[in-house]
Amino acid sequence: MKIRYFAWVRERIGQEAEEVEPPLDVATVADLAAWLAQRGEGYAHAFENPRVVRAAIDRTHARPDAPIAGAREIAFFPPMTGG
Amino acid sequence: MKIRYFAWVRERIGQEAEEVEPPLDVATVADLAAWLAQRGEGYAHAFENPRVVRAAIDRTHARPDAPIAGAREIAFFPPMTGG
């Protein structure tokens, strides 16, 4: 499963993308964020307030309780500030 | 007092503008319209439904009960269809 990071989530984690294989009990977007947060200092910093980190599954906005089974690409990023 | 006519009010009356001296008991815009309506067939046609004819006193929209004393230029026209 490919994970992508944007804006300050990317900066804190220190990379744009990576391939991960989370354990089977990581079922939702929120589970995945919590699992990633344990992978190191940068990850912990990025997910220190999980409510402000948004996610997309296969390029579509996803809520924290969205299941990740079958996803090819999951992205984490701050609230959008385009326009 | 100069009277100006626009759009179908102008067409029905057959002229763009004229100078008139209404009697002193013609005090309001509505009085003036009623007085003008008696001046001939075209005028009667223009003012046949006085509620749809709008007026301006000295280039400012005026209601039927607006006094005309002191006015230099009064205009009559249909509801606006610009824009």
Place this chain on the structure above:
Amino acid sequence: MFTVRIQREDFDAGAEAAALARGRTDVGAVVSFAGLCRADPAEEGGRLLALTLEHYPGMAEEEIERHLAQARARWPLAGATIIHRHGRITPGENIVLVVTASAHRAAAFAAAEFLMDWLKTSAPFWKREEREAGPHRWIEAKAADDDAAERWQSTGSDTP
């Protein structure tokens, strides 16, 4: 820069909009509305050949200036340009332009809509249709336009 022009000639909507922001760094939003002459197919009297716009010279400028002053009192505008054409205008041609510039988009959008709604109902312009068949006919005012203008009368909110 605030400009009102009543003219027979066409205008360049893009150039007018660009001029409001040029050389400035306090404009974050430019909203432009261009109204064009449409020719809907198969209307009564046949295809529309042209509109002729009659106006009340002098009052047209003054009335639009009054509404522009109201818009400036109501929203923080950095600039606005309003152009209304008169004379004979054929389908596809420009009729009216309203451009508003502001720091923020809500003010620019609201002011542009406010100005257009008032232009429609209170600027002294009248449109006459020229069609393939049938006599020339003055367009009747639409109740929907009066409603659109009246939504701005409530003083409770800056957006309708």
Place this chain on the structure above:
Amino acid sequence: MFTVRIQREDFDAGAEAAALARGRTDVGAVVSFAGLCRADPAEEGGRLLALTLEHYPGMAEEEIERHLAQARARWPLAGATIIHRHGRITPGENIVLVVTASAHRAAAFAAAEFLMDWLKTSAPFWKREEREAGPHRWIEAKAADDDAAERWQSTGSDTP
């Protein structure tokens, strides 16, 4: 003609708006919104030198296309063009363009506002500020933008 473009290069707002109506006689209203980079004086960290816009390639286009499809389902549009730039943008430069064309002005205005409100809150773009003094800083999302987008959720009316 419906177009969504994500690009680094500047755009010509006037040319894009003109293109939507060119050669057509069914377009009565063209609304154009251009969002520009502002530099407000005397902010914390000194004068703004530039914004850098990061985006999620692929998702940015798809997300905007989804909102454009919603707008087309909701209002009768003859055309729309949405352009969003990314990369480094200095004060006074264009950031975003939304142009909508319709037979009538209410639809063109409502669709343009709808698209801008959703662009602000759901298109995957992030702005980072570069100022004269102090570190680069990511701009925080505004609650007002979420409110602006949410007003379109009520299904009762086509205008907020």
